Each structure stands twice: as structure tokens, then as C-alpha cells.
Amino acid sequence: MKKLLLSAIVFTALTSCKDDDKINNQDINYSKLPQEFPFSKLVTVNGVDVINGGFGSGAAAHPTRKGEFYVITDRGPNTDYLNGKKFPAPNFTPTIMHFKINAEGNIEVIKYIKLKNPSGQPITGLPNPAGMGSTGETAYDSSGNVLGTDNYGLDSESIVAAPDGTFWVSDEYGPHIVHYNAEGVELERISPVGVNTGSRKLPAVLAKRRANRGMEGLCITPDGKTLVGTIQSTMYVPTKALATNTTLTRIVTFDIATGQTKQFLYRQNGGASDSVCDITAISNTEFLVIERDGNFGSQGGTKKVYRISIAGASDVNGTDLTAVDGMKINNKALEQSTWDEITNAGIQPVSKVLAVDLVAKLGYEHDKFEGIVYLGNNKLAVFNDDDFGILDDGNGNPKAKILPKTGKVDKGTMYIVDIQ
Template sequence: MKKTLLSMLLLAGLTACRENEASITDDNKDINYSKLPQEFPFTTMATINGVDVINGGYGSGAAAHPTRKGEFYVITDRGPNTDYLNGKKFLVPNFTPTIMHLKINADGNIEVIKYIKLKNPSGQLITGLPNPVGMGSTGEVAYDANGNVLGTDNYGLDSESIVAAQDGTFWVSDEYGPHIVHYSAEGVEMERISPIGVNTGTRKLPAVLAKRRPNRGMEGLCITPDGKTLVGTMQSMMYAPSKNLATNKTLTRIVTFDIATGQTKQFLYQQDGGASDSVCDITALSNTEFLVIERDGNFGSQGGIKKVYKINISGASDVNGSDISAVDGLKINGKTLEQSTWSEIAAAGYQPVTKTLAVDLVSKLGYEHDKFEGIVYLGNKKLAVFNDDDFGIVDDGNGNPKAKILPKTGKTDKGTMYVVDIQ
């Protein structure tokens, strides 16, 4: 009888363990992703010189709902724009950076739950216009579609990535300050964290991060599974100490921010390519392991690089240095890290994060989009993938918009969600 009871208890325990393992490793068993890839629903937001500007852009960054499987948040950047003189034409100047909350419904289709427009601390809608000097300015001048100079926005954001916190709030990173901004569930700004020397709040990022290049700020942001630390990726090599003197074109930085204490760390990331390549979104596997996007600006069918790497920061060196107010950051033999070769960095005892290829989207999916910018790890070695469609327009070379066409299909580029298996 004792042996029978013991056997029954062991069997029950083993069954419970297996059920628990299934719930951990198969996070997607109740979600129907079979109808992906699938485009987001869009309408025309404006027509400029006969060119339709869609209400797109959703996919600059992405995050999973913290508790509900199959639900996601995707965010736009600062809005539809083209290059013009010493800045940008903002084709819809009053555009507000927006979060779209969506789900995969029972039929396997994308369904929009709601849109959350970002607001300043007073609850007024912000724009994507640049910040003024002293509050995160990149030096870019804003123009309207006709080339008239626009103003600035103290709370303007070139949003690029998003974190959905357990308490319903959001953390958003951008390319101006670079800022990390904490928003309420309704999109109202609660706190703005910027580099030392940028006048937006009391809690600070290392001063050197203000050396980001225009339009190459904090492109990725995620939160560790324990909910304690934000992890942000700078898009490309920064101009430290200056544009003409920064030479290590494959070096970029990862910064961590302890939410409770405000303490920061910095780690180095070695890109495969050079100054034209980008490290984009980041998503957590554990408190020390992450997946990051590395891409160039070409379309997938035109030799574009669209890869995801698994990185580990546990063996990497913290390069914050002893003084995070130093505008050029830690130096080696009088040179900034961006001036130093990887050999010089290694000789000084500093190690970058380790990285291994998780998936090549071009070879795996025949991925066509150019701006592969959002990822969410779903568990069970599945990854949700999102693109920034640039609101369906690109620059015609003269500061005016033209339709953004995918060269392989001949269709206008639109925000699309994929799910792909990774190594």
C-alpha cells in the first residue's frame, strides 16, 4: 500500500512538472499565428503633392502585453518626414507619436484594440517636432511641407521603442535627447530621463549619450524579466568626441538603467557592418541575455541585412567609468571609445557583449522590408517581427515625398507583423 501511494504521488508530481514545463516553454499554444504575416489596417492620413501618407509608422518599436498573450503594443516615430536642408520637412506637423494596442484574435487576424496618443505632463498632445536647445536638441531644423520653418516642442519625441510595464504604464525611448520617457496608461508623461546636461528631470543617463548622432539615438528599449532594469541600445557609433574624430564605425553602446535606484551601466556592442548599419530594437530572454536587431538600410531583395543576434552582457565590461558626467565618457590613453580600435579596447581590459546569430530574416523569410525595427520574444524560440513603413512615403531626393514601394512586389510598404522561429 505504501509503495502504491508513493508511486501515485511521484506520478502526480511528474505530471505537474510536465504541465508546468509546458506552460513555460509553449507560451503560444493558444494563439493562432498561422495567418501571419499580416498588414496592419490603415487609412490615408494626408495627401501631399498627390502622394498618400498613410497613418502608419507602427513598428518603430514593439512590446508584448505583460500579462495577456497574443496582445502587443507597437509605436510610431516622430511622424512622416523627408530630408530638407539642415533638417526635416514634417509633412504633418501636428502629428502625435502614438501607441497602437493590438491583438491576434480568435480567427488569427490582427485586431486593433485602441490607439494611445502621447501627451505632455499637462495632458496635452505632443508632436514629433525637435526639442529646443538644452532640452534634447539634435540641431535639426523643422520645416513644413512647403519649406517654412516650424517651431520646437519641449516634450517632442522621436519615439523608437516601447516597454509595457506590469503596472500598465509605458517606457519609451527616442532619438532626440536621447530620452527615456515614462508614460501613464493613458499616455501622459510622468518622467523624462535624459543625459546629464539635458534639462528635463532629476534622474539622469550618462552625459556621453548626448553625443548621439541626429536620427541615431536610443533605437531600442526593453525591460528585464524581473522588472527592475531598462536596457537601451544606441543605434550607431556616436560622435564622441566629435563627428570628425570618431572613427570606430562598428562600435555602439548599450545602457542599463535601474528603475528603483537610477544607477546606470554601459556596455559595448560590436556591429558586423559600419556607420550605415543600425542596432535597433532589443527584447529580453533573461536578465542578462537579449535579442537585438542588426540591419542596414537596403530592402531585403536588394542585398539588405536583416539579422537578429543573441547577446549576453554578463561577461561584458561596464564602461560607464568613474564619472558619468564626463561629456566624452570613459577614455583610453586620452581617446574616447569611439576613437579607439577594438584591439586598443581589448588591451585596456574592456570586453564587448558576446553575440551569436539567432536568425537571418532575408534567408529565412525572404524578408523584403528595409526598416526592420521591432521584435518581441514570444517564448518557445518564436519571435514576433515588425517593420517601420515610414508612413508609406520616402524622400524623392528633393525633400518631397514619393510612395515607398517594395521593389520585389511593387506594392506600397506597410507595417506588417511576422512570427519566425529562431535558433
């Protein structure tokens, strides 16, 4: 039965890709973009409205229907506090929004899909407990009281819409790749070796991701066979103090049928504070990847997309996927090694070339440029994470997230841009 299902998925993906118009949306009216997503108020804390937004942490096109998309939230509104986060809406459920560009060129919501545990109960964005993907973060409510954990909690960051109607979602806790059915019920949770969530595993080294810097991007290859995920920033391998190569991060691939993985090195242009965010496929070996910093566009922010290829890159999985520090060269973890040492060891990172600079091209203002979907013909759909309209005031409390150029509250917005 599994073989038949996989064959159907691959056949659907391949036949969809034969007709570019089915996925490239060339006849869709994008003239009214950029356009904000609809939103409502989620909660008010100390006079600050937290909007029911957040859609844009990751994005995907509907695999067969033109002009339809999915965007996903992260774990929900939060602010930094002590050794963790305050959650002003602790019962918030990470959610997928299915929408379309209608005949008038406007964004029209089709459906909201809340993510659920295997029993069908809505999950939260609260951290996982020890042994199930914990990052060491403690969750607090708005008053500073300690909240619990959630075995199935997710800090969702990217989404894949599969041809069979299911979803694959990456997160920053475990990090996990989670398979959900069309109604958002968990089917499988794939995590690093040693994380007690299921039988199929990712390499153990991925558990050394930094808190809030886990698997930020995820896409599926056009043949429907392989998931490709990006780790947001340099991992703490073997430790935070020793991970000195702050421009090195990793791309991981997961064969859906066999569970086999590969890892590739990605060299960031920025430093430790920069992020490698969403990824979208051009071909089975070529992809577009976001690199950004945390500044607003008008305040010198970096918001770039690079065209990359894994075709000539070295697989750095190593022979022992249970090794907590992964492959080593000269008895040092890769994150301890300089790029010269890596090159001298015969390891080739993915190749990359700039595809578009959004600040230069669009005057892009948002800080968290986090979602992309390749539409074909060198057109790219672009999405941002609005952080539910809030920022941290420096004391663990929310303040309105104001775009400095416009003076307006940041909201999730869809853009279309031409790339090189």
C-alpha cells in the first residue's frame, strides 16, 4: 500500500510539473500585490494588541491549483523573559492558512487548519519536555508564572504541501520534521537520533541547534521524493564556546520513502546573528534560499535570496548518524573548523549566487523575511513573519511592532518579485 501511495504522489508531482502553467500561475492577477493578509485581534496585554497574524514563517504553493498558497505561523506570540519566553496567548495553536488570489487579484482565505496531535487534539507552541526535543527554554505566561510543556508542541517555521493533500512542517524545537494529514493531525514526527518521537530519525548532530535557530526552512523536490531543510544558523557543535565558524550552517535532505538523509554545508555571507530561512525548489538539485539579518529594511537590513545547487556539494553526514558532534576533520567538529580547513579536507559546500536583494529591488521594509515560493519563469512569491504585531520591550512585555519607514504596525504581506 505504501509503495502504491508513493507512486501516486510521484506521478502527480511529475505530471503537474509537465505543464508549467499549472504551477507557475502565469495567468493569475498579481497586480494588486503587495497585499496584507486579513487579521483580527488575538489578545490585549498591558494595552498592546497582539494580532492573530504570524502567517508567513513559511510558505508553499498548492501543488496543483493555480494561485493557491499555504502560509504557516510559528509557535505564537512571545517575548524574551529570563531563561525562556513569555507567551501572552499560551493556548495558541500553530496554524496553516490556505488562501488564493481571486479573480479580482485580492487575497481570499479558503481555510484555517490548526495543527493537532495524533489524537486529534490541538497542540500549542509551548516547548517540548526533556527527551522529546527540549531546547532548555522555560515558558511563562504574561504574569511571569511558569507554564507547562507540550509533548507535541511545535515552533513551526516552514511548510510543504504534498500532492497527496498532506503537509510536512519543520520546526525549531527538536528540530522536528512533522507529517500532518490534510486536517492537520500528526502522522509522523521525525527528529534527531536520541529524541524520543518516532522510529525514523535525523542525524543526531542536528539536536545541537541553537534555541530558536533550528530547522527554519523546508521544501520538497519537484520529483516528490526528497524533503530539503535548512538549519537557521551555526549550530553549537561541539559547544557554544567552541563553535567558532559562525558562517557555517547546514542543509539536510530526507528521502521520504527510505528515510535516508544527507547533509551539506552552506556558507553564509553574514555572521552569527544572520539567518538562513526558507527554501524553495527550482529543480531536484537547485534551490532558492533566504539570507537575512534582524533589522528593518530602512535601517540597513539585509534581505537577500540566493540561488544554490547541491549537485557538486559534499555529503557530510559521515558514517555514524548517532555521533552527537557529527563528522569531524582533524578531530574537530565542522563548526570548529575554518573554511580553509574544510576545503583542504576535500569538502565542498553548496554553490550559491545572488538571485535578488529585496531591499535594493523593492525597498523591502520588513525585518523577518521568512517565506518564499518559486513560481517559475524567475518569479518569486515573498512573505514575512509579522511576529503577531509585537516586539519585546526589553523587559519581557510586548510593545507594538512598528515599521519605522511607514509608522504602521507590521502585518503579514505577500509580494511578487522578479529574480535573476
